Amino acid sequence: MTRSHRITSIVGASLVVALVTAQAHAQLEFKGKIGRTLEDSEQYWPEPVKPPEGAPNVLIWLIDDMGYGHSSAFGGLTPMPSIERLAANGLRYNNFHTTALCSPSRAAIAAGRNHHSIGMGSHSLTAMGFPGYNAHPPETAKGFGDILKKAGWSTMFLGKWDHTPQWESTFAGPFDRWPGGDGWEHFYGFMSGDMNNFNPIMWMDQTPVQPSYDQPGYHVNKDMADTAIRWISMLKASAQKKPFVMFWATGAVHAPHQAPRNWIEKFRGKFDMGYDEARDMILARQLEMGIVPPGTKLSPRDPLVPAWDTLNDDEKALYARQMEAFAGQLAYSDYEFGRILDYLERIGELDNTLVLFTSDNGGSGEGGLHGTFNENGFFNGVPNIPYEVNSPYINEWGNRVGVWHVTAGWTQAGNTPFQYYKQSSYRGGNADPLVISWPAGIDKKHNGQIRTQYSHIIDIAPTILEAAGVEAPAIIDGHEQMPFHGIALNYSFDDPDADDRRTVQYYELFGNRGIYADGWTAVTLHKQKRPWVLNAEGSLDTDVWELFNLREDFSQSTNVADQYPEKLAELQAMFEVEAEKYNVYPLDGNVGPRLAAMQARAAPQDKELVYYPPAAIRVHESVSPPLKNKSHEFIAEVNTPAHGADGMLVTAGGRTAGYALFVKNGHLTYVYNYLGIERTMLTSSEQVPAGESELSMKFTKTGNFEGDVELFINGKSVGSTHLDKTVPATYSIEETFDVGEDTGSPIIEDVYAVPFRFEHLDKLTVKVGDD
Numbered sequence: 001m002t003r004s005h006r007i008t009s010i011v012g013a014s015l016v017v018a019l020v021t022a023q024a025h026a027q028l029e030f031k032g033k034i035g036r037t038l039e040d041s042e043q044y045w046p047e048p049v050k051p052p053e054g055a056p057n058v059l060i061w062l063i064d065d066m067g068y069g070h071s072s073a074f075g076g077l078t079p080m081p082s083i084e085r086l087a088a089n090g091l092r093y094n095n096f097h098t099t100a101l102c103s104p105s106r107a108a109i110a111a112g113r114n115h116h117s118i119g120m121g122s123h124s125l126t127a128m129g130f131p132g133y134n135a136h137p138p139e140t141a142k143g144f145g146d147i148l149k150k151a152g153w154s155t156m157f158l159g160k161w162d163h164t165p166q167w168e169s170t171f172a173g174p175f176d177r178w179p180g181g182d183g184w185e186h187f188y189g190f191m192s193g194d195m196n197n198f199n200p201i202m203w204m205d206q207t208p209v210q211p212s213y214d215q216p217g218y219h220v221n222k223d224m225a226d227t228a229i230r231w232i233s234m235l236k237a238s239a240q241k242k243p244f245v246m247f248w249a250t251g252a253v254h255a256p257h258q259a260p261r262n263w264i265e266k267f268r269g270k271f272d273m274g275y276d277e278a279r280d281m282i283l284a285r286q287l288e289m290g291i292v293p294p295g296t297k298l299s300p301r302d303p304l305v306p307a308w309d310t311l312n313d314d315e316k317a318l319y320a321r322q323m324e325a326f327a328g329q330l331a332y333s334d335y336e337f338g339r340i341l342d343y344l345e346r347i348g349e350l351d352n353t354l355v356l357f358t359s360d361n362g363g364s365g366e367g368g369l370h371g372t373f374n375e376n377g378f379f380n381g382v383p384n385i386p387y388e389v390n391s392p393y394i395n396e397w398g399n400r401v402g403v404w405h406v407t408a409g410w411t412q413a414g415n416t417p418f419q420y421y422k423q424s425s426y427r428g429g430n431a432d433p434l435v436i437s438w439p440a441g442i443d444k445k446h447n448g449q450i451r452t453q454y455s456h457i458i459d460i461a462p463t464i465l466e467a468a469g470v471e472a473p474a475i476i477d478g479h480e481q482m483p484f485h486g487i488a489l490n491y492s493f494d495d496p497d498a499d500d501r502r503t504v505q506y507y508e509l510f511g512n513r514g515i516y517a518d519g520w521t522a523v524t525l526h527k528q529k530r531p532w533v534l535n536a537e538g539s540l541d542t543d544v545w546e547l548f549n550l551r552e553d554f555s556q557s558t559n560v561a562d563q564y565p566e567k568l569a570e571l572q573a574m575f576e577v578e579a580e581k582y583n584v585y586p587l588d589g590n591v592g593p594r595l596a597a598m599q600a601r602a603a604p605q606d607k608e609l610v611y612y613p614p615a616a617i618r619v620h621e622s623v624s625p626p627l628k629n630k631s632h633e634f635i636a637e638v639n640t641p642a643h644g645a646d647g648m649l650v651t652a653g654g655r656t657a658g659y660a661l662f663v664k665n666g667h668l669t670y671v672y673n674y675l676g677i678e679r680t681m682l683t684s685s686e687q688v689p690a691g692e693s694e695l696s697m698k699f700t701k702t703g704n705f706e707g708d709v710e711l712f713i714n715g716k717s718v719g720s721t722h723l724d725k726t727v728p729a730t731y732s733i734e735e736t737f738d739v740g741e742d743t744g745s746p747i748i749e750d751v752y753a754v755p756f757r758f759e760h761l762d763k764l765t766v767k768v769g770d771d
Contacts, residue, residue, distance in 0.1 A: 051152040051243055051468075056441065057353040058148070058245040058464055059344070061337050062109065064102060064160060064254040067363030067428070069416035070330060074433045075286035076414070077270070077278060078327040082338035083357055083435055090355070090437025091493070092450045094291050097516075098361050098457045100422060100429035100509050102193060103135075103163040105360035105457050106249070110143030110182060112461030112486040114506075116583040117141070122510060124163050125193070125733065126594035132583030135165045137177065139479040144461040146183025148245050151470045154235050157184035158224050159249035162193045166622040167602035175206055184247070188227050192734040194375070195251050196655075197221065197258040197329075198400040199745055199754070201618070201734055208618040210743055213755065219260055221250060225336035229343045236347060245464070248340070252333040254364070255375040255405040257325040257398060263335075264328035264398045271323040274308030274316065275409040276301070282416040290450055292417060297557040299419035299428070304530060305369065305409045315370075315387055318394050322371040322406040325398030326414075352440040354467050356460065359432040363414040365421030367405030368532035374676040375403040376656035380729045381592055382675060383532040389677060401749060402676075403656055408532065417555035421531065425507040425514030425523045427556050441467055442493045451492050454500045454516065458486035466490045485582075506578035511540060511589030515575040519551040522561075522571035526589045540587055545572060596729050598622065609766045611650075616739035616764070621730060624652055624737030628727060629705050631769030634661050636695045637762045640688055647758025649695065650766075651738050653731025654745035661697050663688055664752060668711050668718065670697050671748045674725045679748055684711050684718035699723075701771050739764045 032044030070076045073083040073092065099105045103123040104115035111118050116132035118141045127135035149155045157179045164177045169191040179187040187205050195201060199212045200220045212218040228248060235244055271278065279298055286292045301307075308316070344350040366375060368384040373393045377385050397404055411421055418428035434455070436442075465472055466488040474481060487501045507514035511526030524545045527538035547561040547568045561568045579585060588594065603626035625632065636649040644666045651660035657675045661668070668684040688695060693714050701707040705728055710720040735744035741757040 049150070049152045053241075054352070055153075055243045055469065056438065056467060057243045057344075057349055058153075058468065059340070059353050059355045060247050060460075061357045062106065062247065062249045063333065063357070063359045064249070064251060065361065065364045065422060066253050066330065066359040066432070067411065067414035067416075068418060068431050068433060069282040069286065070253070070363065070414040071433060073435060075282050075289055075291050075416070077282065078330045080331065080334040082334045082341060085338070085341065086355055086357060086435045086437040088448050089439055090435060090442060091446065092291070093434035093436070093453070093455055093489070094450055095452050096358065096432055096434035096455045096457075097430045097505065098359065098432050100361045100424060100507065100512075102160075102254070102360045104509070106161070107137055107163045109457045109460045110145060111137060111141045112143065112458050112484040113141050113482060114458060114485045114582045116508070117482070117485065120163055121508070121584065122594075123193070124165050125598060126591055127165060127598055128588070128594060130583075130586060132585070135163065135177075137163075139477065140482050142476045142479075142481060143182055144464045145245065145247070146476065147465060147470060147472055148468060149183045149185060150473075150476075151468070152242070153468075154186075154239075154242055154244040155184045156186045156228075156231050156244060156246045157189065157249070158187075158228055158247065159189045160251055161187070161189050161191055161249070164191060166598065166620055170620045170623060171206070171208065171618060173206070178206065180205065186231060188224070189249065190251070190734065194254045194256065194403070195220070195734045196256060196400060196745055197251060200251070201736065201744055208743070210755070217260075219258075219332075221252065221333050221336040224248065224250065225339045228340050232343065232347075232349075248337065250333050252329045253326060255366070256403040257322070257329045257406065258400065258404065259325065259328035259332045259398055261399070263332040264325050266331065267324040267327045270327065271320045271410075272316070275319070275323075275407075275413040276308040278410075278413040279416050282413065286417065293554050296417055296554045298417050299555045299557045302408070302412055302419065302530070304533075305412060308409070314391065318387065318391055319371060319407050319409065321394050321397050322367075322404065323410045325404055326406050326410065328398060350439070354438040354441065354464065355436070356464075357433070357435040358457070358460075361422040362418070362424075362427075362429045362432065363411040363421060364405070365408040365411050365531045367407055367411070369408060371407040372405045373397075373402040374656055375405045376730070376732060377675050378531065379595065379733065380657070380675060380727055381534060383534065385677070400745075401655060408530070417557075419556065420525065423509050423512060423531065424525055425509070425512045426525065429509075429512070430507055430514075436489070436493075438467065446494060446496070449496055451496060453489070453492050453498060454502050454505070455489055456486070456502060456505050458484070459489050459502065460486065462486045462488040463490055504574070504578070506575055506582065506584070508579065508584050508587070510591060511543075511587050513543075513575060515571050515578065516550075517571055517574055519549065520547065520567060520571060521550055521556070522547050522568055522575070523556075529589065547571070592729060599730065600626065607768050607770070609768070611739040611764045611766070613740035613761050617736070617741060617743050619737040621652060621732065621735070621737060625766040625768055627699075627768065628729075629701065631699060631701045631707065631771050633698045633767040634696055635765040635767070636661070637692070637764075638688070638695060638758075639692050639760050639762060640690050641760065642690045644688075644690070645758065645760050646752075646756075647760075648738070648740060648742045648752070648756045649758060649761060650764050651742045651747060652736070654735040654742075654747060655749075656732045656735065657727045658731035658735065658747050660742065660747040661695075662752065662756065663695070663758065668695050668713060670709060670711060671751070672709070672723055672726070673747045674727060678725065680709075680721060680723055681748065681751075682709055682711060682719050682721045684713060686713060686716075686718050688713060701769070
């Protein structure tokens with residue numbers, strides 16, 4: 001019997017008994033004796049659930065948008081010594097896969113079930129009212145966090161949690177689908193797809209916090225590492241033998257690619273060779289390291305991405321700078337994670353901590369062909385911001401003022417040796433590194449080895465439970481649980497040659513489909529659509545499927561559909577079976593309309609909304625006044641002191657896009673930010689008087705997404721202008737609607753500094769038009 005198997009069996013036998021005991025507590029009769037006096041009585045205390053001696057801690061780093069070939073641990077050009085350290089003391093899995101998108105992967109890794117089966121067939125922002133897409137993971141699919149909490153582990157979640165429906169990501173809840181509802185006792189993180197790393201909008205459990213205020217040099221990665229270390233320290237001070245499970249989910253390396261300046265400068269000039277040569281360099285390293293099988297070839301480069309040699313010198317300089325910022329953020333994230341490992345080693349807990357590292361999907365192509373200074377353009381139908389708009393930011397790339405994203409050319413290199421990007425069913429979208437380290441449970445003779453078994457992110461939950469020795473209960477909180485779809489990987493820990501236990505796996509996102517079966521894979525890119533392509537032509541019925549034999553062609557470099565039409569047809573039929581089984585239908589690839597539909601569904605329907613300070617803040621955009629492409633009016637009732645006062649009246653969004661109505665230098669001011677590309681500022685011709693007054697802004701729609709703006713002080717017009725463009729879909733996927741202050745980033749730089757509170761606002765009324 002191997003060491004890991006011994007630990008598992010010992011822990012398992014006692015912990016299953018403990019779990020059964022715990023679930024029976026509510027039904028136990030009092031087993032003591034109650035007499036007339038204490039001397040005549042016998043006390044009875046039910047035994048609390050305790051994990052047995054030797055139960056491991058669990059630490060997961062789920063990084064964001066990191067491709068297969070980004071990390072040095074998998075042949076990439078960005079050094080990640082902390083992950084290399086884990087790999088040297090553990091295992092690398094080179095045949096591991098995800099759902100190809102953040103929300104579905106994050107739900108699936110916890111639940112151990114396929115993403116459509118738990119209502120997460122797409123991002124929560126694009127949910128639909130069908131079982132596979134409603135962003136409502138059922139109570140019948142509780143994850144490993146909830147199971148381990150009930151088994152006696154302390155459960156802690158830090159960082160990105162973006163699969164709660166947007167309209168529930170507010171102080172009002174409900175909180176069933178927040179971390180606490182999934183078994184995480186402690187939560188410190190953000191409830192959105194991305195955030196500004198220097199000024200994040202964070203939550204401590206269910207209370208909003210703004211940790212960057214008054215902290216020069218703040219970065220969220222350091223904050224998350226500090227918090228992780230403090231939580232472990234507090235736990236071990238209070239219950240030294242109690243194990244923990246910690247989920248550490250960085251915003252990195254999702255846009256914005258932000259890092260301290262010194263970390264970005266470490267990579268100056270490191271990417272001047274360009275993304276095409278980088279692909280060759282990364283594949284050579286992967287071959288040398290044994291990450292990919294001998295003879296692996298590069299998959300075809302995306303023909304829509306211009307060859308590096310065709311770019312001019314200015315374009316090369318900008319795109320190299322983009323990759324420097326990306327690498328700086330990735331390396332810095334690795335450094336902060338390394339501090340957690342160092343602390344665990346210092347307190348003697350690292351050897352018996354099961355540490356897992358992976359990504360939620362492949363590298364992202366959402367930066368388009370030129371990269372972008374503002375990824376929010378992607379969500380508003382402007383996914384290909386041109387070089388000329390990006391280039392003025394070359395010396396700022398990576399700082400606090402942009403939502404920086406690399407060009408798709410560099411993402412293609414980061415996904416080496418595969419093709420395509422996040423969201424696709426090709427391996428560039430769903431193949432990711434996996435590193436597992438557990439010195440107390442994996443025989444040291446296997447340290448540094450590579451495992452080739454085909455695996456999927458749904459395998460992580462059962463792997464953790466088997467390592468912990470915990471059997472998933474059939475019933476949790478009165479709900480009969482659906483079986484895990486995942487297959488524990490523990491069978492491969494001490495057996496490098498073990499046969500694959502996962503022989504079939506389907507993939508689907510936004511109409512992109514794929515199916516793996518016994519070494520073969522069939523895939524289709526719906527409408528041949530890349531993230532930066534709008535209005536692609538085609539349909540589900542005209543999509544072209546390709547076929548690959550992964551046992552001979554690891555990188556999907558050679559389509560053999562014409563040679564094996566029967567095999568392709570067999571796999572296509574198999575996809576249909578899996579799709580019916582796991583709630584994949586109906587299929588839809590229209591991301592923009594779905595995002596807009598979700599905003600409209602969640603928005604308040606009242607034509608007049610009233611907000612009272614002091615804390616009418618952190619209102620998610622989806623439940624804020626629905627003003628896009630509508631006439632509307634803000635009416636602020638204020639009582640200004642004789643000496644005057646400045647501050648925010650109402651705002652939504654931030655640097656990415658949005659609006660703000662405020663008082664500055666005694667003047668009523670309105671700013672509209674169109675995707676960071678164009679800002680319009682209107683200042684009143686008169687000052688705000690002392691005492692009680694009514695300050696208002698009226699927007700009158702004059703065309704589709706355009707209109708006139710007029711400012712009023714006590715009913716008198718004091719300024720007007722025209723907006724020829726307004727935001728169609730979303731101001732931000734992170735920032736919120738605030739009254740009386742600005743809790744996020746400023747709508748306009750160098751005019752005011754957050755939080756810019758206005759202490760003299762009595763109430764704000766918003767009137768929404770019918771147009």
